[in-house]
Amino acid sequence: METDELTPPVIALSGLTKRYGLGDAEHTVLDGLDLTIDKGEFIAIMGPSGCGKTTLLNILGLLDRGDDGDYELDGRNVETMTSAGRARIRSNQIGLVFQNFNLVSRLNVIENVALPLTYQGKHKTKRLQEASKMLGTFHLSEREYYMPWQLSGGQTQRVAIARALVNNPSIVLADEPTGNLDSRSSHVIMEELADIHRRGNTIIMVTHNPDLTSYASRVIHMVDGRIDSDTKAPRPKKGELAPKKPLGTKRKPAKKPRKTKARKS
Amino acid sequence: MRLLITNHLANAYESLRANRLRTGLTVLGVTIGIASITVVLSLSAGATKIIGDQVAQAGGAIAVVRPGSPDHDTQVNNITATLAGAQPTSSLTQQDVSDIGNIPGVSAVAPLMLIGGNVTTGSTTPNDAEILATTPSLTDIVSLPMSDGQFIDSVTNKDTAVIGTQLAVNLYGTDQAIGRTFHTHGMTFTVIGVLKLTNTPVNYNNVDFDHAAIIGIDSGKAFNQGVASIQQIDLRASNDSKLASVVDQVNKKLSSNHQGEKDYVVLSGDALAHPANELFYTVAATLTTIAGISLLVGGIGIMNIMLVGVSERTREIGIRKSLGASNTHITWQFLIESLAMSLGGGLTGYVIGYLVAFGVARTFLTFDPVFNWTIAGLSFGISLLVGLIFGLYPAVRAARKDPIEALRQYH
Incomplete structure (x- = not known):
């Protein structure tokens, strides 16, 4: 990470607290969390159920707001932003992969993948072109006009990942992206995430499966809304996890026009 | 965005x-x-x-005087208000008619007195006939072409009438009605003229001339205890440009006749065009x-x-x-x-x-x-x-x- 000193951390949390309920029923899900994530990290968040992993991911994805503490994204405090501003960041900088896929059931695969581009104001032809290209990288070109229910679990998850990546986000947040898949499919998905990571994107993934942490450059264990351990794993050697076919050769990992544009706005 | x-x-x-x-x-x-x-x-x-077309066709220089308060200003009021024809009594008199006739610039004036009741031949009684008492000058204002016979005039007898084509057919089964008789209010009338079919049940006179029996104003008064109950006075200005000043003078004259009480309304131009059909x-x-x-x-x-x-x-x-x-x-x-x-x-x-x-x-x-x-x-x-x-x-x-x-x- 040579650029660490030059650029502010992508994500900086300080004292982030989230509570649910009121009075006696109040329950602290995130308890004063401090976390700094640099550009290009691949983070696996682990921990028992109810330790606040998903809540943390929701806050990081700007779907939720913390009750206390600060969240700075690219050096900007997003806790105090308007909902329209947060929507713009979600649209331009963040890609979300959900555990239960969350494809829109009445739209077909390519429309689902093109959905994030809609909110960037791109024209339909452009949207479908980009979505098609993205589906191509995930070997789903033949499934473009399938409806979500016609896909297998692995395909559905790949569609969900393709959708999260289509707007070229700088941060990818994945909530148990392999939760419902068998280990073979899991590794396929993980290799794809690792590939995205190699292109320079920041990936934050919640998982229950310790096997998958080997893909991550940093593993965070959470217990009761606090960080229990934070280990930076040595980055896996190049080529070790390389997929059989190189993915996204047309994309230029060094240049990220979307990100610089978003930062200006 | x-x-x-x-x-x-x-x-x-x-x-x-x-x-x-x-x-x-x-x-x-x-x-x-x-x-x-x-x-x-x-x-x-x-x-x-x-x-509007009728007025334009008739030369445009037409105004009417109706009893009652001035016209309602909105469409909703027009729809919900009591109809002009349903006024309990008319405030217009024969004196008003002759005074309007004397105003310079008025080329013709005619009172319209609608009378209730039926016309009958004794055996046939059409139920949609209208009895209209007026003066011969009505033909100078309203275009009423004759298909047969003549309109009532100053020398025709009191017991003569002009009827609309449809009424003739309803009464006698034919539009060849000259010389035939009908009864109403205990009097017998002889038909001296039949109007051409106008097919304008909606008009500013509120009279469907096809179904009308037109009699002299004096006969009409006889059915109403000798009082002319005038629903409307039609008048024609000698030309278009004089209409505004004529309306002005009619207003002044009527105002003095009615002791300043605004119980009448003078309508001309677009105001005439408000449809007044009850149905x-x-x-x-x-x-x-x-x-x-x-x-x-x-x-x-x-x-x-x-x-x-x-x-x-x-x-x-x-x-x-x-x-x-x-x-x-x-x-x-x-x-x-x-x-x-x-x-x-x-x-x-x-x-x-x-x-x-x-x-x-x-x-x-x-x-x-x-x-x-x-x-x-x-x-x-x-x-x-x-x-x-x-x-x-x-x-x-x-x-x-x-x-x-x-x-x-x-x-």
Whole structure:
């Protein structure tokens, strides 16, 4: 990470607290969390159920707001932003992969993948072109006009990942992206995430499966809304996890026009 | 930020098509409302136009004096107010008629006295005949061509009458009625003339000349204890440019005759064209009420269906928000859907309204409904308003949904 000193951390949390309920029923899900994530990290968040992993991911994805503490994204405090501003960041900088896929059931695969581009104001032809290209990288070109229910679990998850990546986000947040898949499919998905990571994107993934942490450059264990351990794993050697076919050769990992544009706005 | 209107339109089309029956039933409410409004407006415009055409055809320089307070200023008042013909007594007198006749610039003046009761041949009694007592100068103001015989004049006998073609057919079974007799109010009249078929039941005289028996004003007075109860005084100015000053002087003269009491009204130009047909007003009032109610019901239907749609698609809203949709995007997505329904209903209502208006006009009336931009604009505007008013709350409700809560919901 040579650029660490030059650029502010992508994500900086300080004292982030989230509570649910009121009075006696109040329950602290995130308890004063401090976390700094640099550009290009691949983070696996682990921990028992109810330790606040998903809540943390929701806050990081700007779907939720913390009750206390600060969240700075690219050096900007997003806790105090308007909902329209947060929507713009979600649209331009963040890609979300959900555990239960969350494809829109009445739209077909390519429309689902093109959905994030809609909110960037791109024209339909452009949207479908980009979505098609993205589906191509995930070997789903033949499934473009399938409806979500016609896909297998692995395909559905790949569609969900393709959708999260289509707007070229700088941060990818994945909530148990392999939760419902068998280990073979899991590794396929993980290799794809690792590939995205190699292109320079920041990936934050919640998982229950310790096997998958080997893909991550940093593993965070959470217990009761606090960080229990934070280990930076040595980055896996190049080529070790390389997929059989190189993915996204047309994309230029060094240049990220979307990100610089978003930062200006 | 772009509003993505085309995208929302495609979206609305898809989701409305997916629930065709539901959408169709919702749209029906607005359709009925807009159809009723279109019928009322196009027919009332048609009636107004026909009278305007009559006045223009007659040379334009015509004014009428009617008893009662000045004309109601709004359409709604016109529809709901008591009709001019239903005034308990008329405030106009024969003195007024002769005074108006003496005003310089007035080329002709004629009183119109409508008398109740039936005409009968003894065996046949048409029930839609109207008895009109007037003076011979009426023909100088209203175009009343004769098909046979002559109009009443200063030398014709008191017991002679001119009748309309349709009345002649109804009474005698033929329009060759010269010399035949009929009875009314205990008097026997001989027909000395038959009018040509005018086919203008709607006119500024409120007399359907095809069904009228026209008698002299003196005979009319005899049926009314010797008092002329004048419903209307028609007058013609010697030319168009003098009409305004003539109306002015008529107002002054009548004001002094009536001790300053404004119990009469002088109408000319467009004011003449207000249709005064009782049936027309009844139909208009009924349809306006139906339109109002069904638009309200239709609007509530739209709101109801939109709320159902919002709760059905809560999860989709959550997904869209998590993928970068702002509250504005979601608001527009649902607002455009409700607008599509209301405008669709407005368009079909407009078309159906004209079909009904033509059906009614061709079956019961003698004029055609009028097409104009006001009616089209009003139909469009009202349906737009219904869609906006009743679609806004569901749309805002959808936009305000918390994305996390929304994502947690399963179908």
